[in-house]
Amino acid sequence: MMGGQEEQxxxxxxxxxxxxxxxxxxxxxxxxxxxxDLARSMANFAAEREWDQFHSPRNLLLALVGEVGELSxxxxxxxxxxxxxxxxNDADKEHLGEExxxxxxxxxxxxxxxxxxxxxxxxxxxxxxxxxxxx
Amino acid sequence: MMGGQEEQxxxxxxxxxxxxxxxxxxxxxxxxxxxxDLARSMANFAAEREWDQFHSPRNLLLALVGEVGELSxxxxxxxxxxxxxxxxNDADKEHLGEExxxxxxxxxxxxxxxxxxxxxxxxxxxxxxxxxxxx
Amino acid sequence: MMGGQEEQxxxxxxxxxxxxxxxxxxxxxxxxxxxxDLARSMANFAAEREWDQFHSPRNLLLALVGEVGELSxxxxxxxxxxxxxxxxNDADKEHLGEExxxxxxxxxxxxxxxxxxxxxxxxxxxxxxxxxxxx
Amino acid sequence: MMGGQEEQxxxxxxxxxxxxxxxxxxxxxxxxxxxxDLARSMANFAAEREWDQFHSPRNLLLALVGEVGELSxxxxxxxxxxxxxxxxNDADKEHLGEExxxxxxxxxxxxxxxxxxxxxxxxxxxxxxxxxxxx
Numbered sequence: 001m002m003g004g005q006e007e008q009x010x011x012x013x014x015x016x017x018x019x020x021x022x023x024x025x026x027x028x029x030x031x032x033x034x035x036x037d038l039a040r041s042m043a044n045f046a047a048e049r050e051w052d053q054f055h056s057p058r059n060l061l062l063a064l065v066g067e068v069g070e071l072s073x074x075x076x077x078x079x080x081x082x083x084x085x086x087x088x089n090d091a092d093k094e095h096l097g098e099e100x101x102x103x104x105x106x107x108x109x110x111x112x113x114x115x116x117x118x119x120x121x122x123x124x125x126x127x128x129x130x131x132x133x134x135x
Numbered sequence: 136m137m138g139g140q141e142e143q144x145x146x147x148x149x150x151x152x153x154x155x156x157x158x159x160x161x162x163x164x165x166x167x168x169x170x171x172d173l174a175r176s177m178a179n180f181a182a183e184r185e186w187d188q189f190h191s192p193r194n195l196l197l198a199l200v201g202e203v204g205e206l207s208x209x210x211x212x213x214x215x216x217x218x219x220x221x222x223x224n225d226a227d228k229e230h231l232g233e234e235x236x237x238x239x240x241x242x243x244x245x246x247x248x249x250x251x252x253x254x255x256x257x258x259x260x261x262x263x264x265x266x267x268x269x270x
Numbered sequence: 271m272m273g274g275q276e277e278q279x280x281x282x283x284x285x286x287x288x289x290x291x292x293x294x295x296x297x298x299x300x301x302x303x304x305x306x307d308l309a310r311s312m313a314n315f316a317a318e319r320e321w322d323q324f325h326s327p328r329n330l331l332l333a334l335v336g337e338v339g340e341l342s343x344x345x346x347x348x349x350x351x352x353x354x355x356x357x358x359n360d361a362d363k364e365h366l367g368e369e370x371x372x373x374x375x376x377x378x379x380x381x382x383x384x385x386x387x388x389x390x391x392x393x394x395x396x397x398x399x400x401x402x403x404x405x
Numbered sequence: 406m407m408g409g410q411e412e413q414x415x416x417x418x419x420x421x422x423x424x425x426x427x428x429x430x431x432x433x434x435x436x437x438x439x440x441x442d443l444a445r446s447m448a449n450f451a452a453e454r455e456w457d458q459f460h461s462p463r464n465l466l467l468a469l470v471g472e473v474g475e476l477s478x479x480x481x482x483x484x485x486x487x488x489x490x491x492x493x494n495d496a497d498k499e500h501l502g503e504e505x506x507x508x509x510x511x512x513x514x515x516x517x518x519x520x521x522x523x524x525x526x527x528x529x530x531x532x533x534x535x536x537x538x539x540x
Contacts, residue, residue: 032169033254041261049268054482056227057216057315061207062481065335068157068203070472072196076460076467077186080350081192083248093249097256100246104257111235119168122239126176135183189347197346200470204339211332212324215485238410303524304437311531323458327486329477331477338473351462353518363519366525370516375513377512381505383488385500389438391502392509396446405453
């Protein structure tokens, strides 16, 4: 995942990712993971590894498509599955969580490099949908 | 978008979506749109329209794939595009925001009906990535 | 579909596409549509419209993803559907045929601009699968 | 690839796949791989392995999406690539051929279980495109 094979051993930068993750962790306990937190984490992660060069819009879009493919593979031979996935074992559920996360992280990153505020866009879309399908 | 043709005119329910949106709107000003807010909004939206019957995991997954397709169509004939999309006009940027939002909303909803905490999964994936690609 | 807004009115070229289509039509009656026929048709179609400039590998790949999205939309709210689609009406079946065709045509074109012999690759993959899953 | 973990050791059936492949191989030399050949090969392959139970339309569609994801992964970090892929090495080109083939084979199989004549549909779409974008 993420964007390149290159690593930069020995680079002594501040551990921005760790800090963000720590902050995010406290956020988790309050169940308040925000899209901005994720965008910031991804941006720092890429910058620290000099991966920005790989994170062009179309590269990230294709990476997103790749992750959607992996998500689909989880469901491909199963026929219809019930909501809640009550009969899935823990390993399968964890795998699913990882693939859903991968799609989300690339989506967040794609929006970010396109200067799109994804949270704003989502709220606007919800409002548009509410107007389109009134109660 | 969202899940069905059926509407329920005349149903006088509490306007849950509106409330969530209002709450979310205040959240926006603080730049804190959370994944839980979006999941709640989508769940209420579906429940109020009796769309839960359509929101099975694989239905939502295919809807997600459909939205990824629409997102791809925006980029398909453009060749490489620069980060920031500085040369895109406002209509194209707004269109992009809508398609990114559609992908996000179906992803959030898919995770929700699968009992996956998407924010948690994303944070865990970030931590896993940090271990996989150490500085 | 296909690749550009530009048309070239008044260009009196030989009607290559028509010829290929005619040839292909006769082929149809013998039920022998080949991948090479389709690749040739697509190449001529693009050349005659000066669309080669748009048909880069990644442009075509994203166009393919777009068509897979449209294909998915046909199935997205239906739940499981039976093989043969015996309960679908003619309009839905025709729509399905068009979307399947769009995916195929972009796939054929993508392979062609990548210098991949798609028919050869398919036969080799069948043989590899036969070795991987022996009777 | 293909559809299930189950094998059936010791089943002495006629080697239909091999026959089709042999027939297809002779066809290759004449550069005439047809969509019907591929559909027949896939149908026989599935029947001989008792995989028809897995080959429902939506299972195959999700498998197709999975393969499109793998195809996208090949291109995801590369930026724009030139037509012809002249600077790709043989291993990468072979990998590309395999992923293109996987997409094709699932597409052919999906069309087949939906009772869609994919070759016919492709020719009709070419004709429709020719009318839509006249010379």
